[in-house]
Amino acid sequence: MPSGSVYWTVLDDELRVVEAADRFLMNVRLSKDRAESTTKSYAGAIAMFLRWCVTTGRDWHTAARDLSSFILWLKWQPRRSEGCTPVVPGPGAKPVRGNRRINRILVAVRGFLAHAVTEREAPGWVLEQLYQLGDSLDLPLQAQGEDGRLRYRLQAQHRLPEAEPEVDRASDEEIVAMFRASRSARDRLLVLLLSRVGLRRGQAAGLRRSDVHLLMDSAPLGCRVEGAHLHVVRRQNPNQAWSKSRRPVVLPVDFLVVQAFDQYALERHERLGAAGSDFVLVNLFREPLGSPVTPDAIGETVASLARQAGLDRKIAPHMMRHAMASNVADSGGTLDEIQALLGQKHPDSARPYLHPAATRLRAAVDRVPSPRELSEVEV
Numbered sequence: 001m002p003s004g005s006v007y008w009t010v011l012d013d014e015l016r017v018v019e020a021a022d023r024f025l026m027n028v029r030l031s032k033d034r035a036e037s038t039t040k041s042y043a044g045a046i047a048m049f050l051r052w053c054v055t056t057g058r059d060w061h062t063a064a065r066d067l068s069s070f071i072l073w074l075k076w077q078p079r080r081s082e083g084c085t086p087v088v089p090g091p092g093a094k095p096v097r098g099n100r101r102i103n104r105i106l107v108a109v110r111g112f113l114a115h116a117v118t119e120r121e122a123p124g125w126v127l128e129q130l131y132q133l134g135d136s137l138d139l140p141l142q143a144q145g146e147d148g149r150l151r152y153r154l155q156a157q158h159r160l161p162e163a164e165p166e167v168d169r170a171s172d173e174e175i176v177a178m179f180r181a182s183r184s185a186r187d188r189l190l191v192l193l194l195s196r197v198g199l200r201r202g203q204a205a206g207l208r209r210s211d212v213h214l215l216m217d218s219a220p221l222g223c224r225v226e227g228a229h230l231h232v233v234r235r236q237n238p239n240q241a242w243s244k245s246r247r248p249v250v251l252p253v254d255f256l257v258v259q260a261f262d263q264y265a266l267e268r269h270e271r272l273g274a275a276g277s278d279f280v281l282v283n284l285f286r287e288p289l290g291s292p293v294t295p296d297a298i299g300e301t302v303a304s305l306a307r308q309a310g311l312d313r314k315i316a317p318h319m320m321r322h323a324m325a326s327n328v329a330d331s332g333g334t335l336d337e338i339q340a341l342l343g344q345k346h347p348d349s350a351r352p353y354l355h356p357a358a359t360r361l362r363a364a365v366d367r368v369p370s371p372r373e374l375s376e377v378e379v
Contacts, residue, residue: 006036006236008043010050021046024115035242045108048074061122064113064129067106067158074102099160106158132157169322169355170195170315177309178302185263186284187301192257194302194317198324198342199251201298201317203232206241207280214258228253232343239279239292249343326355 007029010021021043029039052073053060063070075095097105110130116122131154175195182188193199199207211231213223223231230251234243243249268276268284276282276290281298283291293301299317306315325338333341338354 007039008036010043010047012050013054018046018050020116020119020121021050021112023119024112027115028111035244036240037242041104042108042111045105046112048105049109049112052077061116062126064122064126067109067129070109071102071106071158071160074105099162102160103162106156110156127154130157131155167322167352168319169326170319172323172327174306174309174311174315175320175323177311178305178315181305181309183308184284185260185267186281187305189257189260189264190281190298190301191305191320192260194320195323196257197230197251197253198321199230199232200244200321201295201302202242202244204241204317205239205279205281205293205295205298206235206237206243207232208278209280210278212261212280214253214261225250228258237279237292239294241292241295243343245343251341251343322355326357329354330357330359 007025009025010018012018024046025039025043028034028042029036049063049070050060052058052070053063056069056073058066074097076089078096113122113126113130117124117126175191179188179191182191190204193204193207194201207230211233213221213225213231214228215221216227218225218229230253232243232245232249232251234246234248235241268282271284272282272290277292279292281293283289283293302315302317302320306313321342325342328338328341
């Protein structure tokens with residue numbers, strides 16, 4: 001787009017833009033300030049919905065009444081790259097898509113159809129097929145609001161049950177092994193940014209040199225934050241890096257991260273001199289030299305370091321973020337502190353990142369007095 005923003009769209013079989021889908025995706029990208037990856041996911045979901053409509057002879061404007069059939073189609077219809085022969089349901093048959101994946105597709109389809117209703121491209125009764133009206137009376141008291149007013153909300157009509165995803169944390173031993181297996185100062189810095197600062201891979205890839213303030217007094221840089229820290233800012237980056245947090249976040253860093261930055265600065269200068277982009281993490285060992293690394297490249301680097309370290313399982317960047325949050329908790333950090341360090345909106349958002357160490361669980365049990373101790377106190 002002329003502004004530099006990027007979004008995905010949907011084409012029909014004649015390679016013509018589907019105007020209704022295009023308007024919705026542009027609205028998602030610009031009005032809601034979503035990442036390019038979001039519009040990419042939404043575009044793929046809408047394309048599948050429209051393909052289902054064409055295949056089954058349905059008009060997409062009114063196909064909402066048959067979303068249950070669409071769910072069955074999603075569950076058993078292979079992707080185009082895998083052939084068009086549907087999987088036959090039955091004992092032992094494995095669905096093509098799981099409930100979690102189908103629910104994500106439905107989120108995009110509901111948004112698309114609801115937008116079509118607001119644009120008067122689809123009849124109003126479509127909303128009744130997508131959502132059911134609920135009120136706040138069936139919510140916990142804490143969620144009903146202090147003023148006691150009755151509030152209404154829309155609940156999705158079609159949503160499949162899905163298991164709570166389990167994300168394991170990388171252990172301290174695994175992180176140390178990966179750090180030692182790193183063959184460059186850049187990779188060692190990457191390990192620390194993920195495991196001690198808790199950056200997502202998109203945040204690490206989007207970090208600029210101007211975001212790094214390692215002086216104890218940053219006033220000369222026009223910054224009032226004390227101590228060494230990083231500024232995580234959402235930007236439209238050419239390497240597709242994206243920070244999920246809408247608001248800028250300031251994250252403190254310790255002396256290990258500061259030392260890693262120093263060593264990387266020397267390595268980068270030896271390889272590039274004064275060349276290279278303003279991004280912190282850039283290509284030093286393959287072309288194009290000096291260009292920013294991508295989030296996917298960070299995932300590949302982490303997986304490669306895990307192999308080089310001889311680990312018996314695959315480590316993902318997000319597991320290192322979980323390790324950072326759990327280590328802060330094990331060191332006495334409170335939930336609101338962990339929430340702030342992770343850049344989360346609400347303290348409860350940090351709970352899935354907490355994986356208590358076995359020693360902390362043992363200490364919690366040991367702190368509970370025995371019945372014998374209680375009886376002695378009473379006597």
